[in-house]
Amino acid sequence: MIDVPVEGRDFPGSLPELRAWFRSDADCLDYLDWLRWPDGFVCPWCADVGDWSTVPGMHRCSGCGRRVSVGAGTVFDRTRTPLAVWFEAAWLMMASKQGVSALTLQRVTELGSYQSAWMMTHKLRSVMHQSGRDRLSGRVEMDETFIGGDRHGTFGRGAAGKTLVAGAIERPGTGFGRARLQIIPDASSASLADSIRTHVSHGATLITDGWPPYPRAAAASGVSLEVHNVKASGQPAHLSLPGVHLLFSLSKRVLEGTYQGSVQPEHLQAYLDEFVFRFNRRKSHTRGLLFFRLLESAVAGPPAPYTSVAVIHRMPKDVPVPPRTPQALPRTLAGTPLDRPWRTPQAA
């Protein structure tokens, strides 16, 4: 992992720069290879560092003889879409503060089918929850909200057509820290305790409203509790728990705006993961760094099972199947080639 990536060397600073860097599958594979093994190939099977292969993105371990592909097991595995198009999709998803819909992506990258664009956004989303999994710590606000159902009737669950989502956000001395959003089955102490154990460090202080299941949930998950009793204080919830309510309103705005309230309940968690990925990096001085972290997550491990199976098998059926032959690079990706700046030796 590269701790302090540098714009212009480790990741592109703009869309024209991205297009100049990534002209071919070989360029993209080399970049992914470098992201996964910045200090050179290490065999994931036997930890040998010898490599007999000279094919881009492919290694043959000199220790155990296994072939190791940088794309195998990742979202790029067996794709028929040029990797430069994937990179542009990743860039567009990260460059916009509100995210980008598959329809917009299809239009901008001149992809042949909506289905291809939809698949790419969902696969890229599927790696976002793997990034930055350190649990929240210190003082952490937590609350629940219902998402969806009322206006469009397209997402939600049960009779009310709504999905229950738990939110948590760090409250350092000033402002807000990192956040999490997770669908929960109900607001019982058992469900809340599960959520707390997954997202909040042992020993943290949880700030909640007076919902009765919280004391038991907090005790069961090793956090202390600070109750801001909304009713007793006479303050509306968005004032007594401002962080988590800001989180809820911003995420709902993206779901209603960018995605027009069309997110299906089975996909909602992936969209929440995307929102949180972006939210937790909102202080990044450059959007290119988000692109870098996204691709880094994409090659760090296999895609999440729930998205790679459930979500991708539920893609819309009324759109044409993409061609089996590799597609030509869209003309939008034309630009002046550059020679792999990420391989430039670092200045001392």
Ligand SMILES: [Zn+2]
């Ligand atoms: Zn090996």
